[in-house]
Amino acid sequence: MNRSRELARFHTPNALEEFLSRDQETVKNWLKSNPVDHPDLRKYQREAIENIEKAIIDRKRNMLVAMATGTGKTFTMVNLIYRLMKSGFAKRILFLVDRRALAAQAVTALGSFEAEPGLKFDKCYEVYSQRFRREDLEEEAEFNPTILPPEYLIDPKSRDSFVYVCTIQRMRINLFGKEDMFGAASGDQDDESDAEKLDIPIHAFDVIIADECHRGYTAREESKWREVLKYFDGIRIGLTATPAAHTTTFFKEIV
Numbered sequence: 001m002n003r004s005r006e007l008a009r010f011h012t013p014n015a016l017e018e019f020l021s022r023d024q025e026t027v028k029n030w031l032k033s034n035p036v037d038h039p040d041l042r043k044y045q046r047e048a049i050e051n052i053e054k055a056i057i058d059r060k061r062n063m064l065v066a067m068a069t070g071t072g073k074t075f076t077m078v079n080l081i082y083r084l085m086k087s088g089f090a091k092r093i094l095f096l097v098d099r100r101a102l103a104a105q106a107v108t109a110l111g112s113f114e115a116e117p118g119l120k121f122d123k124c125y126e127v128y129s130q131r132f133r134r135e136d137l138e139e140e141a142e143f144n145p146t147i148l149p150p151e152y153l154i155d156p157k158s159r160d161s162f163v164y165v166c167t168i169q170r171m172r173i174n175l176f177g178k179e180d181m182f183g184a185a186s187g188d189q190d191d192e193s194d195a196e197k198l199d200i201p202i203h204a205f206d207v208i209i210a211d212e213c214h215r216g217y218t219a220r221e222e223s224k225w226r227e228v229l230k231y232f233d234g235i236r237i238g239l240t241a242t243p244a245a246h247t248t249t250f251f252k253e254i255v
Contacts, residue, residue, distance in 0.1 A: 005061065008202050015203035015214045018158040022088070028057050030087040038079050045076040047217045051255040052080060056089065056235060063255045064238040071101050073239050074106055077209055078113045078121065080237075081163060085125055086115075090206040092156060094232070095165040104132050106165045106211070107145055126162035126173045128152070130170050131194060156204045168210070171197045202233045 011019075036049045048065055055063045067073045075094070084090040088221050097103050107129045115121040128148035153174065173195040210229055227238055 005233075006230075007233055011203055011233070012201055014158075015201060018203070020157070027087050027089045031057065031083070031089070033086075034083070036079070036083070041076070041079060041122065042072070045072055045079070048255070049080050049083065052237060053083070054085075055255050062238075063194045063235045066240055066254055069163075069241045073211065073241075074109045075113075077239065078109050078210075081110070081207075081209075082113070082115045082121060082124075084207060085161060085163075090235075091158070092152075092159045092205045093163045093207045093209065094171070094205040094234075095163060095209045095211070096168045096171060096228070097165070098168055100130070100132060100167055102211065103129055103165045103167055104145070110163060110165070126160075128162055128164045130166040130192075150160055150198060153198055153200045153204055156201065164205075167192070168225050168228055172224060175200060175228060175231055200231075202231060205232050205234045207235045207237065208232050209237045209239065212241070 016195060031053050036053075038046075041049075044067075048067065051171045052063060052065065053075060065073070065076075067076065081090075081093055081095075084093070095103075095106055097106060110127045111120060111122045113121040115124045121127065127146065129145040129149060132145060148162075148166075152160060152162065152164070170192045173192055174197065177197040178195075210225075
């Protein structure tokens with residue numbers, strides 16, 4: 001709150017009241033006093049989470065995590081998401097991907113993660129997604145996603161704690177409408193026919209995680225995904241296996 005930054009819109013009075021009511025010192029103390037110790041985390045995954053949390057404590061707002069394909073980026077982020085919500089740092093987290101199949105995988109990962117002894121993540125916090133088609137899911141997948149109610153986007157409440165997983169294409173429509181969407185390189189452009197423009201405030205999400213949302217785009221399309229990420233006044237965490245120049249330029253720091 002005490003550092004100047006560019007905003008896409010003015011904050012609402014309710015948003016400012018919510019920000020001022022948060023006890024950041026308690027959050028920092030929780031993160032520092034509760035080590036990253038999930039037994040299934042590998043050393044490099046644990047270090048990635050620790051580096052992100054240190055950057056957050058140091059009041060960084062944009063960061064990039066570079067992890068090779070197959071090294072467990074999603075599992076790492078699920079652990080991070082749980083810690084950020086458990087500590088009270090974040091209440092509403094947006095997990096963006098560039099394909100519906102990846103969104104389905106992320107929701108499945110959240111639902112299968114044992115956040116606390118005997119409790120899966122989706123029993124501790126609400127997990128929502130967009131609509132999926134059968135072909136978006138892996139064969140034999142047991143999957144029954146919960147669709148995000150539009151009012152969670154339009155009128156976020158301080159009492160709400162949830163993770164929302166969706167494609168960046170869909171969020172682009174929700175923010176700016178269908179008139180200026182991604183081009184053919186985005187792949188899923190025709191799969192979001194049920195999406196519509198919504199009046200979403202910039203404080204709708206505390207943390208935005210973008211998983212490879214830059215790949216395969218033209219320069220014009222890159223500007224579109226940047227607009228989506230820049231819209232929300234939250235911590236932005238990028239995930240990539242291959243850091244590109246435009247990606248590092250946007251996120252500024254590899255943690």
